Amino acid sequence: MENSMLTIGLAQIAPVWFDREKTLAKVCDSLVEASTAGCQLVAFGEALVPGYPFWLEYSGVTAFNSPFHKEFHAEYMHQAVCIERGDLNQVCEIARDKQLAVYLGIIERPLDRGGKSIYASLVYIDQRGQIGSVHRKLMPTYDERLTWAIGDGNGLRVHSLGDFTVGGLNCWENWMPLARTSLYAQGEDLHVAVWPGSRRNTDDLTRFIAKESRSFVVSVSGLMRKSDLPAGLPGIGTIIANSPEFIADGGSCIAGPDGEWVIEPLCGEEGLLVATIDHTRVREERQNFDPTGHYSRPDILTLNVDRRRQRTAIFED
Helix, strand or coil: CHHHEEEEEEEECCCCCCCHHHHHHHHHHHHHHHHHCCCCEEECCCCCECCCCCHHHHCCCCCCCCHHHHHHHHHHHHHCECHHHCCCHHHHHHHHHHCCEEEEEEEECCHHHCCCCCEEEEEEECCCCCEEEEEECCCCCHHHHHCCCCCCHHHCCCEEECCEEEEEEEHHHHHCHHHHHHHHCCCCCEEEEEECCCHHHHHHHHHHHHHHHCCEEEEEECCEEHHHCCCCCCCHHHHHHHCCCEEECEEEEEECCCCCEEEEEEECCCEEEEEEEEHHHHHHHCCCCCCCCCCCCCCCCCCCCCCCCCCCCCCCC
16 A cells, blocks of 8 residues: 555754745755655745744834834845745755655745735645645734735645645644634645744644544644844844744644654754654544544535635736
């Protein structure tokens, strides 16, 4: 049962904060490392390229129209990923050459919304190097709303990978029951949850989703240390002064469809975590519970999902 087995890699790395090109170079290095380790799927943390907006929490400034935040936001937008411009071309080429599927968290600056708003997006690249979906985070959490726009349902999609059906969500989206259900209903049995990095996020929810869905669940996080903060940004001294040694401590892990650990959370260091999983375990655990299959009541409870890409204007020429 060759297609029943899948080797997955969790690339827990720190971004080169506010530097798209250097962070993408680290991503490419991780892909080569994962290929050498025999991986078929590699996942990276939320907003990894060019980094999570940690300045919001550690600035101590929340005033409306704040020049401090405007300066940070302007540079953050400048360093964001524009897929239409070809910013992910090298990642796609390596995925194709190494026959790797990839889940990558980016800050996306899409042209279809005018090119001046940014989204926390989770990009799926298949083993042919083709972008299969771009999921823009449905609801930025708390202070993220000061810099990220609200996404849509277009990326709520799953993808075939051997016997597995893989899907993914960004950070606290994984707490949203209906977002999870939209993926379960499409046959998801390998769930990728991406995070900026903290064991407090991954420790309980990874195992809960695994038990709820009877699926393998991969939580992959970034890492961020005070020493990773660049010196050149305006106002960075305030962020450095207010930051702990570990701004994000990782916590990447994998749970099996019974909710038990395959790999326990790794904290405090960069690294590639590798595991080979067996689809047989999914089929075994679905015998007594399948949340959108035999243990559902669509005659009573149903979910409507709008997957149209939102646009402000539709032009007919």
